[in-house]
Amino acid sequence: MNTLKTDVPCNMDPQTLIQTVAADLPEFEARDRQQTKYTTCYMCACRCGIKVTVEDNQVRFIQGNPNHPINKGVLCAKGNSGIMKQMSPAKLRAPLLRRPGTERGAGEFEEISWERALDILEQRLAHIRATDPNKLAYFTGRDQMQALTGMWASQFGTLNWAAHGGFCSVNMAAGGLYTLGHAFWEFGDPDWDNTRYFMLWGVAEDHSSNPIKLGLKKLKERGAKFVAVNPVRTGYQAIADEWIAIRPGTDGMLALSMVHVLLQHQLIDDEFLIRYTNAPQLVVNTPGQKGDGLFYRSEEGRIQVWDLNSDTFADASRADIAPALFGEFTAPDGTPLRTSMSILVEKYLDDEYAPENAARECGVPAETIERLALEMAHVAFKESITLDIEWTDWAGRKQTQFIGRPVSMHAMRGISAHSNGFQTCRAIHLLQVLLGTVDCPGGHRPSRPFPST
Incomplete structure (x- = not known):
């Protein structure tokens, strides 16, 4: 086992001291097996730039990318914890089928192969499509597949399809596209450098958190007025110059x-x-x-x-x-x-x-x-x-x-x-x-x- 040296001269210059101590430190990271991958975080719609350290094809840790134009290296707790979603022991790794003879809701499942799962789905979906396609209703979460799943629903013939965005940010993005030609934070930010009066309408802290924090810092430093329109005074609203306590x-x-x-x-x-x-x-x-x-x-x-x-x-x-x-x-x-x-x-x-x-x-x-x-x-x-x-x-x-x-x-x-x-x-x-x-x-x-x- 490595031990640290205790006989390092106290008058050694700082750079040499760092090199001497670093050379004697135990090997915490197998850096020769690590790679840095650059991508964007998908824990919310902000799309912050991230640096992902990968070792043996597994995520080791996630950092903000200081060169990214959106978050400039800042990463929120949700983004930093993205590794928990990727590496969670509760993550499904195979299709699950309710055990024969157990009641629905009992939570007793057994793993099955993808081949068997697809066979079951094919039989059920074929029957539904042949009788009444609208009997199929499904909902997808936050992913990049909503265009594909929506097209699939249309081809199948069901109207009963929805996705995460329709209940969250897509209505707002549609408003931006309809009036301005862009969908807000994903494709452009407010003019933080020139704005002297900023109104924030009904904003929750889980969207665009890093760019807004950086922008509000700029506004505060320049003395711009910040007005928050929100039923509750939490998060961003807490630092507003004026809070408009509107009814929901x-x-x-x-x-x-x-x-x-x-x-x-x-x-x-x-x-x-x-x-x-x-x-x-x-x-x-x-x-x-x-x-x-x-x-x-x-x-x-x-x-x-x-x-x-x-x-x-x-x-x-x-x-x-x-x-x-x-x-x-x-x-x-x-x-x-x-x-x-x-x-x-x-x-x-x-x-x-x-x-x-x-x-x-x-x-x-x-x-x-x-x-x-x-x-x-x-x-x-x-x-x-x-x-x-x-x-x-x-x-x-x-x-x-x-x-x-x-x-x-x-x-x-x-x-x-x-x-x-x-x-x-x-x-x-x-x-x-x-x-x-x-x-x-x-x-x-x-x-x-x-x-x-």
């Missing part, structure tokens, strides 16, 4: 009420809406008739807008036009039309979304809803805007003007995501679109206030 499942209404406030005070980014969204595109307005709600197209199939330069219809994809953001028009064949933005304003300026009505549903004071919307606008617009109202910001200061930018909002899984996550995310990002503050790498697009005419 009502964050969509809160966001739409804030949209109401922005529209009421004409605090929207018209230039952004015209350039980057379908807000000026014309929609058929024939309630109860065929075609109502569809985009109005030319004979060539091109979506149309009303060009203010030529006072006529124009292809919405052209860059040399000045589309009208608001207005009602009549097509050459007499079809009534209006812009998408006109529809949006009519819907969300309704009293249903007024702060005093939303307050009763959300459990958040009407004054707080209005203040949050005005604070966002205060940060979002570079040019000063004078309002005909006076309001008090979160620090108790009286305000009548807005100046600044940028705002960043991040919506992910939470209590409401299980019930209305898709709609909630669309509402939250409608706020961003109206203010022109959609997160994008390298900063935010230039903007100007809503015109007075």
Whole structure:
């Protein structure tokens, strides 16, 4: 057995001392049989980069990868414990069949071969498919096979298939894809370096934990405001500058009420809406008739807008036009039309979304809803805007003007995501679109206030 030397001179330089002691240490690791593999953690949807030390084709330990752009070497407890999932003695290693004569639920099983298991499944599935495919219902966990299993269910003929993501993050990702073109943390982060106002909506600590922790550190160091919208004050919410204790499942209404406030005070980014969204595109307005709600197209199939330069219809994809953001028009064949933005304003300026009505549903004071919307606008617009109202910001200061930018909002899984996550995310990002503050790498697009005419 190796023993450490005790006769090392005390005046030895540090580097030589390390080498001398290290040469005499016992061999704890068979490093000549070890390899380092680089991959991503799959313990949550964050996909942090990891370094995995492998010895004899077995995982020895897992570390964060300091060169990975997402987590920069930080790894949470769940990620570090990934080896427990991989090496667990409770892990199934062969198909199990309930022992003959035992009751269902008794937990008495015997291992069988894959061949026998597949034979049993083939017989059962063939009978179900031949009689009624919808009698098959199954659920898959978090894996990379959901596209394949979903296709298999479709080919089999059953509608009764679901996967982990549908109850967790996919509804949120769908909201992001629908409104922004990317699915949040897996394909992009908020602009941590430039954001001065950050809203976190219904976020649980098990998603995107490492990037958010690093990002919140940046925000705190720069003095940016951090607002947390969540029924409970745990985790991230505990360090927020302001916690909005909303009732579970009502964050969509809160966001739409804030949209109401922005529209009421004409605090929207018209230039952004015209350039980057379908807000000026014309929609058929024939309630109860065929075609109502569809985009109005030319004979060539091109979506149309009303060009203010030529006072006529124009292809919405052209860059040399000045589309009208608001207005009602009549097509050459007499079809009534209006812009998408006109529809949006009519819907969300309704009293249903007024702060005093939303307050009763959300459990958040009407004054707080209005203040949050005005604070966002205060940060979002570079040019000063004078309002005909006076309001008090979160620090108790009286305000009548807005100046600044940028705002960043991040919506992910939470209590409401299980019930209305898709709609909630669309509402939250409608706020961003109206203010022109959609997160994008390298900063935010230039903007100007809503015109007075």
